[in-house]
Amino acid sequence: MPHALTLRPATRVLRRAPGEVQIGTDPRWAVRLVGLSAAEERWLQSLEPRFGADGAPCATTADLRPPAQRRGTLLRLLEEAGLLVRRRPRRRVSTGPGNGDAELPVLDAVRHDGAGHRALAGRARAVVGVVGIGRLGATLATTLATAGVGTIVAHETAPVLATDVGLGGFRLRDVGAPRGLALARILGEVAPGVTTASGRVPDVVVVVEHDAADPDRVRELVGDGVAHLSIVVREADVVVGPFVRPGLDPCVRCVDLRRRDVDPCWPQMARQLRDAVGPGYEDAVLSSVAASVASGQVLAAIDGDVPRTATACLEILAPDAVPRLRGTTSHPECGCTELRGAPPDGTPLVRAGLAPRATSTRTSGDRTRIG
Ligand SMILES: [Zn+2]
Known part of the structure; x- marks a missing residue:
């Protein structure tokens, strides 16, 4: 040899x-x-x-x-x-449990160069923002932390509800505590090397909404060229996607306009769905499956791949939670593909060329700062 x-x-x-x-x-x-x-x-x-x-x-x-x-x-x-x-170097840095030993064999196997340690180092440097930390968002955040993402930012002050308790996320002891603080404590328990504050623009922001995605909520992310993943918890399913690399992939508004093309009444129905105020329940099985699938999309992007949801939405349906793919395409009325230059397919995400500054998005009537 x-x-x-x-x-x-x-x-x-x-x-x-x-x-x-x-x-x-x-x-x-x-x-x-x-x-x-x-x-x-x-x-x-x-x-x-x-x-x-x-x-x-x-x-x-x-x-x-x-x-x-x-x-x-x-x-x-x-x-x-x-x-x-x-041969890879002996020294390796990961913020995940066990220095990323459980992730390394898979990353070694799927990477063309077999250098899983490089993917782990990239994850350790990555910043992910999560907006909408209920049952699903908290499970997503802990999954990312245990997979080796070094910084996870999720500032929300709304209290944890009993219905937010779930797999890998909130516990009964957290009920009543501010969501952001409770999540930071949980992340510290599963991956002590993770940080929960950053002055840097996130590499990816995950936005969890209910009933219908609101393109206005991610408008700043599109304008700033920040990659983001939309997750919508609906009546009896969860939609994961689109994953948007602004300027490259169909955005949330593109998907919305496509739906309007099929159903002219969709805009007024969507408005009613977005205006609805409710507890925002998230089914246990759908939440855990959606959190895992969404984590895979985020990690694929951080690892330098193109997530499958860059050109499709994944619909996870009750009761058996088997995902199905629905393709997405850019809409000519949206104009998002004419935005600023974005990195070519397969290159690392938006770290280059963006000055660190805060970005904000709205969720469930709360204003949440990311980064
Ligand atoms: Zn668009």
């Missing part, structure tokens, strides 16, 4: 049959090697990273090596399959 390369971390090497080995189990990258000698099988199996009880890698046995020419052929096959990556 070339000195600087190694098999992707967490890749399994499995014996399928005499002379046949499978490397990896995910169909996106797994390969089968056939026509192997018994010695080659053993050597390939020795490449699988192994760790002792203390988490330290175990040494492989050098005397298992096949002849150099044959070894070179096998390594070339592995490299062509994208299964060899550069």
